Amino acid sequence: MATPNTPLWEVFIRSRNGLAHKHCGSLHAPDATMALQAARDIYTRRGEGLSIWVVPSSAITASDPADKDMMFEPAQSKIYRHPTFYEVPDEVGHM
Amino acid sequence: MATPSITVSETPLVLYTLRRADDALILGHRLSEWCGHAPMLEEDMALSNMALDLIGQARELYSYAAKVEGRDNDEDKLAYLRDVRQYRNLLLVERPNGDFAQTMVRQWLYSTFADRYWLKMMRSTDPTLAAIAAKSEKESAYHLRHASEWIIRLGDGTDESHARAQAAIDDLWAYTGEMFGVDDSERGLIDAGIAIDPTELLPEWLAAVADIAREATLVLPENDWMQQGGRDGCHSEHLGHLLSELQHMQRSFPGASW
Numbered sequence: 001m002a003t004p005n006t007p008l009w010e011v012f013i014r015s016r017n018g019l020a021h022k023h024c025g026s027l028h029a030p031d032a033t034m035a036l037q038a039a040r041d042i043y044t045r046r047g048e049g050l051s052i053w054v055v056p057s058s059a060i061t062a063s064d065p066a067d068k069d070m071m072f073e074p075a076q077s078k079i080y081r082h083p084t085f086y087e088v089p090d091e092v093g094h095m
Numbered sequence: 096m097a098t099p100s101i102t103v104s105e106t107p108l109v110l111y112t113l114r115r116a117d118d119a120l121i122l123g124h125r126l127s128e129w130c131g132h133a134p135m136l137e138e139d140m141a142l143s144n145m146a147l148d149l150i151g152q153a154r155e156l157y158s159y160a161a162k163v164e165g166r167d168n169d170e171d172k173l174a175y176l177r178d179v180r181q182y183r184n185l186l187l188v189e190r191p192n193g194d195f196a197q198t199m200v201r202q203w204l205y206s207t208f209a210d211r212y213w214l215k216m217m218r219s220t221d222p223t224l225a226a227i228a229a230k231s232e233k234e235s236a237y238h239l240r241h242a243s244e245w246i247i248r249l250g251d252g253t254d255e256s257h258a259r260a261q262a263a264i265d266d267l268w269a270y271t272g273e274m275f276g277v278d279d280s281e282r283g284l285i286d287a288g289i290a291i292d293p294t295e296l297l298p299e300w301l302a303a304v305a306d307i308a309r310e311a312t313l314v315l316p317e318n319d320w321m322q323q324g325g326r327d328g329c330h331s332e333h334l335g336h337l338l339s340e341l342q343h344m345q346r347s348f349p350g351a352s353w
Contacts, residue, residue: 042137
């Protein structure tokens, strides 16, 4: 339950060496130390992780859903930005 | 008709293993009572995780006790078909959950001991106990960290959380001495290197508990009179009630499984 004493934290888990931390959910905790423990208890119970980051949710600056046309629509028509117009020589093999 | 209790041939090694198994099962059961009732979802999960760690430790210890005993008992019979006087756990672990501070102080006092105990037991000359110790130590180390962080926050928190944490320490202190007790049946195991001498852990335990208490602005009681009896099956009235819930299914429906 959310109270002023237990702010919201975002949890990021890295499942294997070499991979990036991925956002996996959020939780409430009084401070960073307890947030890390809660993340371990909630999100790594089945061996999901090797490393955990917790970040105060209030530290995240998010885009406004109302801006999505301006933010994302212009990219939709720029298909030349996808690297799909090149012939890959057979010798290169699997890329 | 209810299923009768089993009998157990308590050789020193069987008794020693049963005592540790009972500690783990009873404390694990106590923590499991919080499932669905903890103050917040995050702590509900943490308490259930710790409960499962402890019940896992109990299973391994019961299985080993049954194997050493060499009769037809097994982990389930040892857990479900012994009556209260046959249970050998510390009185500390059967103390009721009380409020959250009571539960956390109990966990902190026990885990501060258990983590050091398992660390030393990793060098047991008994390979099975040494292997169980290696697994249990990692779990206990986390229980200790989790409980210690809560003690610091409860003690150094609000007036109310401080008062509740202090009351819990005052209430539970007399049950801590039993962790360091040694009786004749354990003396031989200690001499053989199978068991460790828990009295050697007392100064370390006291120093570690005092460190956290200081940070939490809590005061350790001065009294050194300690309650005994659990190791010999003389329990408080609380254990029978706990067992009636824990054992109800197997007593009413013998051999039931799902």
